[in-house]
Amino acid sequence: MSLALLTISSYIFSFQVSAFSLTNCTVSGALNNTEELKVLCYKMGFYTVPSPIPSNARFIDMSFNFFSNIRAGDFEDLWNLRGFNLSNSDISKIEDGTAKHFPNLIKLNLAYNKLKTVSRGLLDGLVNLQVLRLDGNLIESIDEFAFNTLRSLIILNLTENNLRQIANVRPVLLSPSLEELLIGSNKFDVFNSCDLSRTALSLKKIDLSYNPLTKFQITENIFPNLDYLDLSHCGRNGTMLWNITDKTFLNSVKALNLTAVDMPEEDLTAVLQNITWASLFKLRLSELKWMKPGILLQSGCLPGLKVLRMLQNGISKLTAHMLDPCSNLTELDFGNNKISAVSASIFKELTQLKTLYLQVNKLTK
Template sequence: MNMVSIDLSRNFFSTFHKDTFRGLTLLEELDLSNNILNFIPANLLQDLDSLIQLRLQNNQLENLDEIIFWKLRNLNLIDISKNLISELPRNIFCHNQRLIIINLSHNRIKRFSSGLLREQLWLEELDMSRNQISELQVGSLKNLTNLKMIDFSYNFISNIPEELFSDVENLRSLILHNNRISFVSKNLFQSMTLLVTLDLSNNRISKINGLAFYTLTNLRELLLGQNSLCEIPDGLFTNLNLLISLNLFSNNLTTIENNDFQGLINLKHIMLNNNILKNFEDDVFTPMKNLEKLRIDSNKLQYLQNGALRGLKKLKAVKLDKNPWHCDCRVLYLARWIREFSEKLWDGQMAMCRGPGDLGGHEVGLLRYDDLCEGQWASMLSLSPRLPLRKHRIMSPMNYTTYFNLYLKHIYSTTPKGVEA
């Protein structure tokens, strides 16, 4: 009668007699997880007034009686994950007002009732991931002002009412990845000023309102990968001054403009890989003075603008491979950057030339000025070459601006209009 903890996990119990725990009024922890429970008598737990933690995960429960938890007024944690539950009675938690953690993940729950958590004012963590929820109802999170973490990942959610999160003003982590969300509205996250992590990855998001993240001034991690974004809305990250990690991989981005990353002054990691990026504007990375890791691999990039990586003084790792680098004069900046900072290449993966001609398959970083630019300035300017090509390549580094000016000097007696000396 004096026991405070019982662990009956990892056995082969399929059920218990209704009097199994009779009289254990001092019991605080009960672990029935990892059995083959398919039925629990409604009165099994009725004497456990002091119970704080109840673990029922990884069983074969298909349903639970409405009154089964009613006597557990001191319960702080309940884990019913990894069962076969498809529906929960609306009043099942109505007497468990001290619950702090509820884990209902890995079930078959299809409906998240608006009244299911109406009495859980102390609740801090709610895990509803890996169910079959298709709709979230207005009021289902009402008055849950102490919530710190919500996980609705791996469901079938396509639409979220703007008012759904209006009461969860202390939320720190919101996990919504692997759903069917297609649009993020302006006011959806408006009340979450303390949010630290927002995961919207692996949805169907094609459009985000430019002010959707404006109030998330404490956000540190934003995951938007594996969606259908074709562009970054104006001002989307303007107010995210504390953001450290930004994930945009596997979208449909074709270009990034200079102001797209405005405001990301403390960003350390950005993932832009597996898009269809063809070019960046000149100063696209300029706002990110503290950037340490950059992934732009697996895109359609043929070259980088001169000085594109110049301001990234704290850069430790960059991944450039699996792009169709076109090895002519326009890739000269990248080649020189790789030679100077080869130790910063992510996992030592080299950028390889896609072409032209016999340069295909060569490492960009091993090519010099003559390899890339010999005889090409004239063709790039639609001029007829007036100097013979060198028979022997110059293997030592040369300032390509000086070389170009010398070349032009042989074509014109004075510097042509529009060409800077």
């Protein structure tokens, strides 16, 4: 039997010797196809996990329901499962041991629920998990051994939680393959590298955006492989101390986002002038309306920089020589400003420029 799309509503369908009934859910794919079988139970108003779930399901979507509590007994072993979406389902508790039913899971989405802690047994057994979303919860603490078995984890999203102190993130570093760590909007007021680790990490991307940081400090070379650093919308009340004790500590960073960083003009200028990272080629300096465009360009066009984005900075005109420091740029974005006049000679030094964005400005010709 091959079924392209089978909607199950209070019926029992059999395949060979097995049978199941899954009220109001949709099963997409052939029941005997272990590569494609999808069970779709999203937006069904469920308060309990529907059952029985086809044992060879490859992907399950139970998002946008009202489960509240998930028990280990709600699931049989699902050895074939690779993706599971339980987001937006009011989940405040998941019984330890539940994850052992999904030993081959690769992607798990628990975003936008009401979890307050990551317990020791919440993720136990997910040795093949590569992507984990816990963003949009209420997480305040993570058990020190919660990530002990996640040896394959590459991407972890903890954005929009209540971790408050960088030290509370430390348990996730037990995942030896972790490359992308998203911890924006967690109410961190201080980032000290020593609070996270004193030894080198495998991280390639770290997102600290939307945290009220008063201090960003790196005193150990814990990010030797970091490609991307996002500090956009960080700072508080115009103060954020920037202290990197060795200029080479972030030498591998290729892309830096300082959009709307809450620092005085002179402090941000000093930060940019002290950046000598050999790999940096992309810089975002958007939503910095309190800074004079000329000063921002003078300090922001770093040697080796190829891509510069300055959106929503309130720039009204581009005058002669303003872009002279930016001769190495290949891409420049001035979108969403108030530019009404452009000097005829402003681009003469930009001999390598290939792409220029001027969308949503006040240019008339």
